[in-house]
Each structure stands twice: as C-alpha cells, then as structure tokens.
Amino acid sequence: MANQDKINELITKRVEAKLGGGEKRIEAQHAKGKLTARERIDILLDENSFEEFDMFVTHRTKSFGLDKEIYLSDGVITGHGTIDGRIVYVFSQDFTVFGGSLSETYALKICKIMDMAMKIGVPVIGLNDSGGARIQEGVRSLAGYAEIFQRNIMASGVIPQISSILGPCAGGAVYSPALTDFTVMTDKTSYMFVTGPKVVQTVTGEVVSAEELGGAQIHSTKSGVSHFLAKNDEENLLLIRKLISYLPSNNLEDPPSIKCDDPIDRLEDVLNEIIPENPNQPYDILDVITTITDNAEFFEVHRNYARNIVVGFARFNGRSVGIVGNQPKYYAGVLDCESSRKAARFVRFCDGFNIPIVTLVDVPGFLPGTGQEYGGIILHGAKLLFAYGEATVPKVTITLRKSYGGAHDVMSCKQLRGDLNYAWPTAEIAVMGAKGAVEVLEGSNIKKIEDADEKQLYIEKKEEEYTVKFANPYVAAKYGFIDDVIEPRNTRFRIIRALELLSNKKEVNPPKKHSNIPL
Ligand code: HXC
Numbered sequence: 001m002a003n004q005d006k007i008n009e010l011i012t013k014r015v016e017a018k019l020g021g022g023e024k025r026i027e028a029q030h031a032k033g034k035l036t037a038r039e040r041i042d043i044l045l046d047e048n049s050f051e052e053f054d055m056f057v058t059h060r061t062k063s064f065g066l067d068k069e070i071y072l073s074d075g076v077i078t079g080h081g082t083i084d085g086r087i088v089y090v091f092s093q094d095f096t097v098f099g100g101s102l103s104e105t106y107a108l109k110i111c112k113i114m115d116m117a118m119k120i121g122v123p124v125i126g127l128n129d130s131g132g133a134r135i136q137e138g139v140r141s142l143a144g145y146a147e148i149f150q151r152n153i154m155a156s157g158v159i160p161q162i163s164s165i166l167g168p169c170a171g172g173a174v175y176s177p178a179l180t181d182f183t184v185m186t187d188k189t190s191y192m193f194v195t196g197p198k199v200v201q202t203v204t205g206e207v208v209s210a211e212e213l214g215g216a217q218i219h220s221t222k223s224g225v226s227h228f229l230a231k232n233d234e235e236n237l238l239l240i241r242k243l244i245s246y247l248p249s250n251n252l253e254d255p256p257s258i259k260c261d262d263p264i265d266r267l268e269d270v271l272n273e274i275i276p277e278n279p280n281q282p283y284d285i286l287d288v289i290t291t292i293t294d295n296a297e298f299f300e301v302h303r304n305y306a307r308n309i310v311v312g313f314a315r316f317n318g319r320s321v322g323i324v325g326n327q328p329k330y331y332a333g334v335l336d337c338e339s340s341r342k343a344a345r346f347v348r349f350c351d352g353f354n355i356p357i358v359t360l361v362d363v364p365g366f367l368p369g370t371g372q373e374y375g376g377i378i379l380h381g382a383k384l385l386f387a388y389g390e391a392t393v394p395k396v397t398i399t400l401r402k403s404y405g406g407a408h409d410v411m412s413c414k415q416l417r418g419d420l421n422y423a424w425p426t427a428e429i430a431v432m433g434a435k436g437a438v439e440v441l442e443g444s445n446i447k448k449i450e451d452a453d454e455k456q457l458y459i460e461k462k463e464e465e466y467t468v469k470f471a472n473p474y475v476a477a478k479y480g481f482i483d484d485v486i487e488p489r490n491t492r493f494r495i496i497r498a499l500e501l502l503s504n505k506k507e508v509n510p511p512k513k514h515s516n517i518p519l
Contacts, residue, residue, distance in 0.1 A: 013055075013056065013072060014055065016072055017055045017056070017071075017072035017073050018038065020036065020037065020038075020071065020073070020075075020094045020096040020097050021071060021094070021095075021096030021097040021098075022096065025095075025096035025097075026096055028096075029095055029096055032189060033188075033189055033232065033233075034095070034129070034166060034167060034189055034233060035166075035233045035234070036094070036096065037076075037077045037092040037093060037094035037095070037096075037100075037127065037129070038077060038092070038094075039233075040092050040127050040164075040166065040233060040237055041077060041079075041081070041090060041092050041127070043233075043234055043237040043238065044081075044083070044090060044125065044127070044237040044240060044241065045081035045082060045083060045088070045090070046081065046082045046083060046084070046085065049081035049082040050079055050080075050081040050090075051079050051080055051081065052077060052078070052079040053078050053079045053080075053109070053112065053113065054073070054078055054109045054112065055072060055073055056072055056073075057072075057073065057074050057105050057106075057108075057109055058070045058071070058072060058074050058105065059074050059103045059104070059105050059106070059134075059137070060104065060105060061103065061134075061136050061137055063136060064136040066136050071097045071098075073094065073097070074097065074103055074105050074106050074109070075093065075094050075097035075098055075100055075101065075102075075103065075106050075130075075134075076091055076092065076093050076094060076100070076102075076106045076109055076110060077091065077092045077094060078090070078091045078092075078109045078110060078112070078113045079113065080113070080116070080117075080122075083240075083241050083244045083245075084241070084244070084245060086122075086244070086249060086256075087120065087122045087249070088117075088122055088123045088124070088125055088244065089113040089114070089116060089117040089122060089123070089124045089125070090113070090124070090125045090126075090127065091109070091110045091113055091124075091125075091126050091127065092127040092129075093126075093127060093128055093129045093130045093167075094129075095129045095130065095131075095167055098131070098134055099130065099131030099168075100129050100130035100131060100167065100168075101130055101131040101132060101133065101134035101135070101141075102130060102132065102133055102134055102137075102141050102144055102145060102173070103134045103137045103140070103141060103144065104137055104140040104141065104143070104144050106134075106144065107141070107143075107144025107145065107147055107148055108144070108147075110126075110148055111147050111148060111151055114148070114151040114152075114155060115151070117155070117159055118151075118154070118155055118158060118159060121158075121159060121249055121250035121252065121253070122159060122249045122250065123159055123160040123161065123162065123244060123247070123249060124155065124159060124160075124161050124162070125161075125162045125163075125164065125240060125244075126161075126162070126163045126164065126176065126177070126180070127164045127166055127237075128163060128164065128165050128166060128167070128169045128173075128176075128177060129165075129166045129167030129168070129169075129190075130167065130168060130169065130173060131168060131170075132168070132169075132170050132171045132172075132173045133145065133171065133172070133173070142172070145172055145173065145175075145176070148176050149175060149176060149179060152176055152179035152180060153179060156179065156180075156181075157251055157352040157353075158250060158251050159249070159250050159251070160181055160182075160244070160247045160248075160249075160250075160353065161179075161180035161181050161182075162180060162181060162182045162183075162184070162240055162243065162244075163176070163177035163180045163182070163183045163184070164183075164184045164186075164236050164237065164240060165177060165183060165184065165185045165186065165190040165191075165192055165216075165226070166186050166189065166190055166233055166236060167189060167190055168190075168191060169190070169191070169192045170191075170192070170193055170194075170195075170196055170214075171194065171195070171196075172194075174192045174193065174194060177192070177225075178225065181349055182227045182228070182243060182301070183219075183225060183226045183227055183228075184226065184227065184228040184229075184230055184236050184239050184240060184243075185215075185216035185219055185220065185226040185228070185229060185230070185236070186216060186230050186231070186232060186233055186235075186236045187215075187216045187217065187229060187230065187231050187232075188211070188215070188216070189232075189233075190215070190216050191210045191211065191213070191214040191215050191216070192214045192219060192225060192226075193210075193213050193214035196210065196213070197209060197210055197213055200213065216229050216230075217229070220302075220303075220304045220305060221304045221305055222305075223305075224302060224305040224306065224338065224341070224342060227301050227302050228243075228301070228303075229303075229304060242299060243299070243313075246299060246313040246315075246320045246355070247320070247353060247355075248353055248354060248355075251352055251353055251354070253354070254354050255319070255320035255353065255354060255355050256320065257318045257319045257320075258315065258318045259318055260294050260315065260317045260318035261295075262294045262295050264316075264317050264492070264493060264496045265492075265493045266492060266493075267489045267490060267493075268291050268292070268488075268489045268491070268492065269489050270291060270489075271288065271291060271292075271488035271489050271491060272487065272488045272489050274287065274288060274488065275400060275401055275424070275426040275488075279401065279402070279428070279433075279471075280332075282328040282329045282332065283328055283329070284327075284328075284329050285310055285325040285326065285327045285328065285329070285333070285360060285362065286298065286300075286310065286327075288325070288360060288400065288491075289310070289314065289323055289325060289360070291492075292316075292491050292492040292495065293314035293315065293316065293323075293492075294314065294315040294316060294317065294318065297314060297315065298312050298313075298314045298323070299312050299313040299314065300312035301313070301346060302342050302346075305338070305342060306336075306338035306339040306341075306342040307327060307329075307330040308326070308327050308330040308331040308332075308333055308334055308335075308336065308339045309324065309325070309326055309327060309333070309335070309339035309342060309343050310323070310324070310325045310326075310327045311323065311324050311325075311342060311343055311346040313355075316358070316492070316495055316496045316499055317496045317499070317500070319356070319499060320355050320356075321355060321356045321357065321358050321499065322346060322347070322349070322350035322355045322356070322357045322358070323357075323358050323359075323360065324343050324346060324347065324357060324358075324359045324360070324411075324412075325359070325360035325361075325362075326360070326361060326362045326363040326411070328362050328401070331367070332364050333362050333363050333364065333402075334363065334364055334365065334366065334367045334407075335363060335365070335366045335367065335381060335384070335407050335410065336366070336367040336372055336377065336380075337372060337375045337376060337377050337380040338380075340377070340380040340381045340383055340384040340410075341380050341383060341384075343384050343387075344380075344383035344384040344386070344387040345387075347384070347387040347388055347391055348387045348390075348391070350391070350393060351387070351390065351391035351392065351393050354393060355393060356393050356394035356395070356396070356499055356502065357388075357391065357393055357394070357395050357396070357412070358396050358397075358398070358495055358499075359388075359395070359396070359397040359398070359411055359412040359418075360398050360400060361397060361398065361399040361400060361401075361402075361403045361408075361411045361412075362399075362400045362401040362402050362403075363402055363403060363404065363407040363408070363411055364402050364404055364407070364433065365404045365405045365406070365407045365432070365433075366381055366405070366406060366407055379518045379519075381406070381410060382518040383517060383518055383519075384410050385409065385410045385416070386515070386517045386518060387517070388410065388411075388412045388416045388418075389416040389417065390509065390515060390517075391417075392417075392505075392507040392508065392509060393505075394419055394498075394499060394502035394503070394505050395412050395417065395418050395419050395420075396418075396419060396420045396421075396422075396495055396498045396499060396502070397411070397412040397413070397418045397420070397421045397422070398422050398423070398424070398486075398491060398494075398495070399421070399422070399423040399424065399427040399429060399473065399482070400424050400426065400427065400488075401424070401426050401427060401428060402428050402433070403427060403428065403429045403430075404428070404429075404430060404431070404432050404433055405431055405432050408429060408430075413481065414480075414481045414482070414483075415481075417507065419498070419502050419505065420483055420498040420501075420502070421481065421482050421483050422482065422483060422484050422485070422486045422491075422494060422498075423473035423476070423477065423482045423484075423485050423486070424473070424485070424486065424487075424488045424491075425472075425473065425485055425487075425488075426488075427472065427473035427476075427482075427485075428467075428470075428471035428472065428473075429472075429473055429475065429476040429481075429482070430470040430471055430475070431470075433471070434463040434464075434466040434467045434470075434471060435463060437466050437470070438459060438462045438463050438466055441462075441466075442458075442459070442462050445458070446458065446459060473485045
C-alpha cells in the first residue's frame, strides 16, 4: 500500500469513527432534543483544543452476534482539551452506539484518561448518556464500572471531578457521578435512578414515571443529587465551563485569580439599611452577597435544594471564594438536616481545593421537632460542624443578625478556628432568642401572674431587658469571640482585606489515616 493510500485509510477510519452508531441514530438523538457526544465536547472545550485518544478501540465480545456489530470508539469519546486555556480531560458517552452502554474496553478508555488526569493534576469531566452496563458483556461490564468507581474514589480531593448528566444514567452507573464533586442535569432529557420505574412497580407496587422518579427537577430540589439544573445540553456544558473557572486544577494549586476591575473599597450604604427593624422579618441574603462580591457575581450551587442555606462561588478582588450564607427568606434561615448536609459538603469541597470560605450568618437555630430528630439532625448538624472545624483554608465569618445557640457554634465561630470573625451592629449573638430565654428563665414568675394584661406586660419587659443585655454583638466582642464590629457598608473591603491577610495562612491538621466525619 502506498503511503497516500495508508493516509487515506486513516482518514476513512476517522470519518467512520466520527459517525458513531450512524446517521439514523444521530438523527434520533437530535429528535430527542439532545446533542451527540462529539457536539457536546465541542461546546464544552475551547475551539479546536480537543485531542482524542483511543478512537480505534472496539469491543471484544463475540456472542449475541456482536462480532458483526463493531463501532470504532466503542461508544465513548475520550481525550483532553482546554477550558479558558486550562487543560481538562473529558469522556463523552455516545448514546448512538449500543445506547452508550458500557463495555470492558469502553471502561478501559475512561480509566486511561482518569489515570492521565491524576498524573498531570487536572480535572476530569464526564458527559453521561448511557443505558448502563452493556448487557452482552455481563460481569466484565460490572468490573469496568468498579474500575471507574475506584478511580473516582482515589481522585476525590486530588483533582476536581464533574459529571454532566445528559440522558439516562441508571442502576449502579449512577454511583460514578455520585462519587464526583458536582453533577449537572439537563431538564426533561436526563434522569438518574438506582432502579427504574418498571422495577419500582414490580417490587413496591408504586407507579411512577422516569421523570418523577429521577428527573432533573427531582434531583435538583428533593434529593440534592444534582447541583445544577440546565434547560438544555448547551446550557449544561456552559455551566461546567463557568464552574471550572472558579476551581484550581488540583489540590496542590491555588484557585485561579483574575484581574478585578471592581473597586475593592466601594462603600455600600444600602447594606446599612438591609436588616429590617423587626427581627422576625426576612430579607434576601442573595442581595447581601451580590452587593459585596466582584461585579455582583455569584455562581450558586444547589440553588433549588435546601434553600434555607445558600452556597456558591464568587470572587473578591479577583480571587475565588466559597460563600455560605443562611437565607432568612426560607424558613427564617434555620439549619435542618438538608441544609446542614448541603453546606457541609460545600465547605469540605472548598477546603479540599484551597478555596477560602466566607460565611454570612443569620441563623435562628436548628429546626426543632420529631421530623428533624428522626431524620438524624444530630448527625447532619455534626457534619457541618465537623466540616468547618476540620477546614484549614482561610475562614472569614460575618454575623449579620441572629446567631443563636448550637447554630452559632456550627456556623464557623471563632473556636472552630474561624480566622477573622466580624459582626454587624445588628448582630444578636446569644444562647437563644429573647422569647425562648424569658420562657425558660421567667417561667415560674410568669405563671404566678393571674391578670392576662399584667402577664403580657411582664413578659414584654423581660424580653426587652434580655434583648438589651444579650441580643447584640458586644457581649461576644467583649470576650474576643468577635474580632471587630464593622459598619455593614464596609463589608466588601473588610472581607477583601481579611482574605489578603490570610493568603499565606498555614494550618495543618494532625496526621491520621482519615477523619471519621459523622456520615
Ligand atoms: C446493550 C443497550 C443497552 C444496554 C440500550 N441499548 N441499553 N445495549 N446494553 N444496557 C441499545 C438498544 O438495544 C438500542 O439498540 C439502543 O441502545 C438504543 O436503545 P433504545 O431502547 O432504543 O432507546 P430508548 O428508547 O431511548 O431507551 C433508552 C433506555 C433503554 C431507557 C436506556 O434502552 C433501556 O432501558 N436500556 C436498558 C437499561 C438497563 O437496564 N441497563 C442496565 C442497568 S443496570 P439499537 O441497535 O436498536 O439502536 C446497570 C448496572 C451497572 O447498568 C452496575 C454498575 C455497578
């Protein structure tokens, strides 16, 4: 064969590989409102940056007539490219080849890029759209999944791992995304469940659709499995590009810093007025966040899940930070099982990847009741407490209003190695609110008063006394638990200066095999 013929053979093979399962199946994919595996890579990565590996890999199965059905690439596209010039590895499951189902060789392709990413220290992004284990391959497919899971586990906390769900993801296959740091689902076209609707009906009798069982809405609002909800494939992939912009490439690097055009010392008078006179009146913590961050930007994680706490990424003077804020707009910003778990996982991610944490506190306490106790609030609350106490990244805490009881301790207080703890003059830092405190301390005196009006007057007087004495920042400041009481309008500058001060912070936990966070 002449050289040119050999080159032509290569070109032909490449064209064949790029067709995946063929034109008809590509059309079917488009008809569902979905992009193909390759189109997705094109959106995710910088233009012309993708270098593909293992395009000529095929499966090794001969039974079920599969020796006559062979596709180059075998249902998954793998390789590396860049996002904003930074290297990432990517795999993209091709639904047009055996429904994107996973064979032994397909798993090896994914493992190869995961190993490369670990060697180099760069993120892995997985684009999932698959019917799960390739049925014809049997246990070899299960083994392939387990090889991937093991790599997900070893890579956890070393390189960022991001999963995009763009179609089916069912059975044990869901556990690879679950082991990664962030999951992005597309509305209406993606779903995740351990057992599908048919099995659910057979085993439990429950009739449920795939959408109701594990659609993007459900996992973004009820289960918390999905961190981001996208309206289509394109938005899903662009969200990942944005997420990557806040993250370092690995746990030994600092997150990227960008030039900041937003004045670091802008004073925001609006913050001096943001806390309502009535302590029971809500306000939106997002208004506070977007007033203080660079260019009012906030990339919210888990926006629709456990909305009584807000977590997400932002920048101060061009540097990435993780923000955690109680949200008075939902359930008064109370801590419960879900919000504790949500924030704990976020704090641990930030700590693992050297991203400083800014905490904005306005928390009335933990939600009381059997629902919470039976649901394990003791363990879930402890997760958040543990995450903050274990974190060694810079921690800046601002108490805006309420900071009561156990929730005060949990929300990055001084004794959990909070580096700089500031409070607004409107802060109320105490064991509990005035109403509860007066009920406990004055209960027997109140009972003795028979006249209802007199009783009410007495309660109000005692509550007022308690408020003046304890519901302020100065008691905590007197003991040095609060480093300074600051004017709200100055918050942006104080945070930036604190982060600057802490930029060389070194704090190391004692050597151990691993901690035992209350899971
Ligand atoms: C082999 C598969 C396949 C699979 C789909 N296909 N799933 N081939 N193994 N797991 C093939 C189909 O035969 C079909 O081939 C093509 O992919 C497209 O599938 P359709 O059914 O036509 O598509 P659609 O109607 O969109 O339905 C998609 C689907 C359905 C919901 C994913 O195919 C399905 O239910 N598949 C089985 C899912 C499953 O039970 N997987 C095992 C889960 S357990 P042609 O040639 O017609 O195009 C599991 C364990 C993992 O994954 C364990 C890890 C520890």
